[in-house]
Amino acid sequence: MxxxxxxxxxxxxxxxxxxxxxxxxxxxxxxxxxxxxxxxxxxxxxxxxxxxxxxxxxxxxRSNVFIRPPVANIDAMIIVASVQNPAPDLAFIDKMLIIAQNSNVDVKICFNKFDLDNGSVNELVQMYRNAGYTAFTTSTVEDIGIDLIRKSLSGRITAFSGFSGVGKSSLLNAVLKQQVMQTGDVSERLKRGKHTTRHVELISYNNGYIVDTPGFSMLDFPKEITKDELKDYFPEFLNYESQCRFRGCNHMGNTKVCAVCDAVQKGEISETRFNNYKSFYDILSQRKEWQK
Ligand SMILES: Nc1nc2c(ncn2[C@@H]2O[C@H](COP(=O)(O)OP(=O)(O)O)[C@@H](O)[C@H]2O)c(=O)[nH]1
Ligand SMILES: [Mg+2]
Ligand SMILES: [Zn+2]
Known part of the structure; x- marks a missing residue:
């Protein structure tokens, strides 16, 4: 055997x-x-x-299993956004962070196309680091940060997620030092009617594997997360929670009784992240019983 x-x-x-x-x-x-x-x-x-x-x-x-794309035992996920073209979608990043944590996937955030940065991306990197995440910048054009990705791939199954055009395929090609993935405007290829349905495949690298599919960009909130559990997926709230007036505070109230709201007001917690929290909370609140 x-x-x-x-x-x-x-x-x-x-x-x-x-x-x-x-x-x-x-x-x-x-x-x-x-x-x-x-x-x-x-x-x-x-x-x-x-x-x-x-x-x-x-x-x-299995440690986890995803349906679309169909793949099991993902150990790590690198959420890829780009500095420009397209601009980073922070709600997408924050949602993917929740999905990854919910599946026990080690997660990192990569801001690609650093060569196009006009000086503002470091603020985003810092925002995610302050929240407790690993965030870094890369450029496939100037070979920045590629080694960091290579090192993180060792001995595990890693998936990349991110919108079309942020440079996922380019990053994989840079990591592997060969053109395994097609890059460029995918929708152009679709228009030309080429066969684009692909099987999920693991690419062997450095005693680990890379998932070769971009399909992780379309995932929905996991069904099992309730609005009351959502706050547990925001690590930066943790240090404040014990100071909220009410036990089980959902931080949707005001600064007089909620230490998290207070920390946002003082600039200790990112307002952008907090606003995404609140909008996700609203989405989960509106979920009907049959959607759960
Ligand atoms: N300026 C710049 N362009 C990049 C970088 N990485 C990828 N691109 C370009 O971005 C476009 C989309 O890249 P691709 O890898 O196909 O993105 P994917 O859809 O996420 O797989 C292509 O035209 C790439 O040449 C980068 O680091 N800097
Ligand atoms: Mg691609
Ligand atoms: Zn609170």
Whole structure:
């Protein structure tokens, strides 16, 4: 018996990286019955049945699983925004931070296209660092920060998320020092009618894997997060919470009774982040029972 990671699944076959070779495996029938189908990222036990071929026997327990894109066991996520073209969407970043934390994914924020910076991006980097996150700048044009990404990829499965055009594919190509990913205007390619549906695939790098899909940009708030839990996803609130007048304060009140609101007023907590918190709180408050 061998153990490996599913790096690709096509037409009923799963390609399992055992560390020594990629084995083409057929899943044994009973997975379907158990309501669990193999997914890229799964750690699996296989039996070798022939030259480069095997059967997939057991799926190990997952640390997380995403449906769209279908991938399991993501260890890390790098949220990519760009300094300009397009400008950073902070509500998107803050939402992705919540999704990553909810799935126990180690998360970092990357501001790409640093070569286009007019001096304002450092403020954003600092804002996220103050909130307790790792944030940094990169440029694929000037080779800035690429090594930082390379180092962080070691020994784990990393996904990139971010809007189209921020430079995710360019960053991957820079990291891998080869043109594995297509870059440029994706919508142009769509217009020309090229086949763009792609399978999720893990790219092996530095004892870890990179998820090659941009699909993590469309994720919704996890169903299980309630409005009352939302505040737990904002690490910068933690130091103040015990000073709110009411236990379980949702920080939607005013500065007289809420230490978080007070800290925002004093500039100790970013107002931008706090405003996103409030708008997410409203979204979650309006969720109907059937949407939960
Ligand atoms: N100025 C500048 N342009 C970049 C940088 N990285 C990528 N780009 C450009 O941004 C556009 C979108 O890049 P791409 O990697 O396809 O973005 P993706 O949609 O996120 O995968 C391309 O025209 C790239 O050449 C960068 O660091 N600086
Ligand atoms: Mg791309
Ligand atoms: Zn409060």
């Amino acid at each position: 061998n153990t490996g990671t599913i790096v690709k699944g096509i037409g009923g076959f799963y390609y399992v990286d055992t560390g020594e070779e990629i084995v083409e495996c057929k899943a044994r029938g009973h997975f379907r019955n158990k309501n669990m189908s193999p997914c890229v990222g799964d750690k699996v036990d296989i039996t070798i049945t022939g030259e480069g071929k095997g059967s997939l026997d057991t799926i190990h327990q």
